[in-house]
Each structure stands twice: as structure tokens, then as C-alpha cells.
Amino acid sequence: MKMASHRENNIANYQIISILGHCFNQLAVVQLAKFIPTGAMVAIKKFDMDKIKEAYLVESEIILTRQLNHPNIIKYIVAFVSGPQVCVVSPLMAYGSCRDLLSRHFNEGLCEPAIILIIRDVLDALDYIHKKGYIHRAIRGSHILISDNGKACLAGLRYACPIVLNGKWQRSIHSFPSTTERNLNWLSPELLEQNLKGYNEKSDIYSIGIVVCELSNGIEPFAGMSKTLMLTEKVRGYAPSILDSTTIPRDENIESGGDCEISTNILNRRFSDDLHEITNLCLHREAYDRPTAGQLLTHPIFKNNKRLLPLPELLKPALPLSDRVGYDTV
Template structure:
């Protein structure tokens, strides 16, 4: 396997960009994630673990999806036995911030469109430096809140610290995320459709991404700075 020397998107958010990443950088990283989802979903495989810590960056500034053990085991089980899905391997009560409402309600189902919900939560986390509703304790109340449509104004109204302010995102970004957070999974766009969304016209090439990574202090990204 290749060595992904730049770490994960989570490592870029904390501590180097606690208030979020620039929008054109977010577009570049998310485009790479969508390209991975195009391949997975065409094979009928849901990732089921999309979050910044599972999006790794190589030395060329390309973001790649990691942590494929769960979905590959589901895929192999389905090939051998197309019957009922195997038990849900991820503990829903653990870190449900990125999990879609339909998976919270039925944790033995594996719809590929649940990845699109998680993708939108990651987009908001990259934009604002924190996961939506992450200030709420991980409890039944959180599961209630995460099953509702997110409002950008609600997300920015109570930042975790007075010095943290939400950056203003473009209308294209908000529209793209809103499409992905439809409570009806069938109405969410596919990865192919999202790649055509106007937001991804902001996406820049690997030289731009590498320039950003190399601009970070060595203590925050020693693999790139070196």
C-alpha cells in the first residue's frame, strides 16, 4: 500500500485550521472523495465510514478514502449470500455524527446513499472546523438531532469558543450540502451528479493543494514540510 505522507483531513483541521479550510481547498479534497465513491457505488459497495479521519492525503496532494475493512467484508458476504445483510459492524452509539438518519433507524441496512449524507457532514466539518451538533453529548438526544435537516445558521450560532467564528460559505457550497442532507435517501444526488455541481468548479489542481500543505508550519505537517 502507498505511504500517505500528508496524514488525514482531521490532522489538517486540528490544530492547523481550527476554523475550517479555504473553500477552494475543500472543493479539491471533496472532488477526490467523490471520485472514490463513484467507483465504490458502481460496485454496489457503501463505504459506511466517511469522516475526516478516514480521508488520507498523499505526497501529491491527492485525498484517498481509507478504512475499507467494513464495507469490503459486507461486499464479500453479499457475494456469497445475497440474503439478509450481516450484523452492522459499526457501533451506532459510538460516533454517530456522520451517520445518516436511515442507518440510525435501521442499523442492519447498508444503502449507498447514506455515504452522501456523511459526505455532506464532512463538507460542513471542513468548512467550519467542527462536526455539526458535536457540542451535544453523544446520547439519544444527539440521535434525534442528527435525524433532522441541519440549518447552517443553527450550526454557527453556538461556536465552541468565543474566538471561533464561522467563515461565510458560498451559495454553491450551501446548495450542494443541502442536496446531500435530504432526509429521503432516494432524493440525494449520486456521486456522479455531485461532480457536476457548480461548487466543484472551484476545485483546483494538485499544485494548489501542495502549496497549501507546504505553507503549514513543520510542527503541524512535518511530512510535507520536510
């Protein structure tokens, strides 16, 4: 692990430009900053440790993220203490998170080529994490960050748990993350049930299916639903779907703007059979019916990526932070 220089771990060497957003239940702020000695633009995540009760989550996220080394996992350049704050410096992800993109530019979802490129990168990261012996347990749009050159990077590792215990690979895990309320809609039925069977790394594959729906539809399944009903629907085997002309009944109530108003764009669009298929594979009720991340990467939908436009082209009119006029403050 690279040792931090005095310049890197001195907050005085960072010029804060603007606030990019908040995380950790609003107890941490993410700021755009310039590293003065080199002029490099970075993101600084500042955790207010006087207000955070689960300090161990901050520590575990920093330790695990620094241990992992993969191009599709967010990199922590350095972490240091400044007064009551723990500061974590990472490369600037100029397009923000997938959730940011959906909220600001793509309310009805991304185009299929963009979804394919993002999910392929996330699966590459997930395959690596699982082989390293960890379950992510928090895969969601807000934990997928996009760099200026269109690389998707997985973050949110504070919720991860090891599969290996005392040097032995466990067939199932029974621990439940205590601070995971915001992740519930993405979690698998077996993780939420907390039964004697437990869960394994394939619970993350279910979350991938939910993310495909989120990126396709502009919002994750079960949004706005009570937690009890969401759990009931998952346990009984209800599988969400990506919304297009093949999955939405074209009745007069919908088209006339009834109880479930859906736009004409969504009613008329058509995702490929392959995208529908990988969504269904991920959202199988039983974990043993789901493929691994490595198996999903062999699916034909990920084989012809060279024919696709680069992700930045597919994300227009969204612009990377460096190309915007000024900087937005969230």
C-alpha cells in the same frame, strides 16, 4: 494482484523512524518507516492480533482494499504477519488525515478551495466504490488522507459492506456494523434507525455532508452531544450547516462570548452559495432526495478546479512530513 517479494514482506527490511499515530481503538499503531532496499518512505500499520477481538475486520479491510484500484483510495502495497502482528504497508500520506490537519493547523476549518478539492477526490473514490457494489459506512475526516502532492485518498474500508448479494443488487441493506461507535456522528439517520426500510449507498452521501461541515467548521456536527440526542436530531430531520455569516445569528450573546462563543473569523467569513447547496443536498433527511456521488460530481462547484491553487499551497502553513524538521511522535 501483485505478489509481494521476500524483501517487501520481511519486517527486517523496514527501518522504523517514528510513530505517526494510532487507529483501531488504539489497538493498531501507524509508523513512519523507510523501506531499506529502495529508500522509499512508507507507512506501516501494525495490528496487535493478541488484543484485537474483531480479527475479521482486519482481514476484510485488507482483502477489500487490495481488490480496489483507484487513485483516491488508499493503496496497500503489501500485508504480512510478523509475530503477533499483522503489518500493512501503504504509501506515505505526508499531510496525514484531514482530522490531523484540522486539529493541528485549522481549528476553525479549511478554506473553501481546499474543501472543494478534497471533497471532489473523495466523491471520485466513493463513486467508484458504489459502482463496485460496496457501501463505505465510515466516511469521516480521519479516514481521508492527504498525500504530499495534495491527493485525497479514502481509507477506513473495514466498515464497508456489499450491496450485491448472491449476484443480485440489493435495494436496501439492514446490517449494522458492530464496532462503529466512533463513526456515529457521521452516519445517516436511516442507517442509525435500523428500521425495516434499511439503507443503501446514499447513506454515504449523508456522511459526505457531515464531512463538508467538519472541514468547514473544524469539528463535525453533533460533537460533544449525547448519542441519544444526536440520533433524535437526525431522525426528526435536523440538518447541520457550515458556519459563516449567513448561518450564525449575529446577536449580542454570541458576539460577547455567551453560551456559544464563536470567533470573529467565523462570524465574518462567507462560504459560497454552491458550498452551502451541496451540503444541503447531502444532508436531506430522506435518502431518495440525495444525489448520487456521480451526480454530485457534475455540480458547478467542481467544474472550475483548474483555477484553484494546488492543495499543498492551500494547506500552508501545514507542511508534508518530508519537509518538516525532524518527525513528530504522536
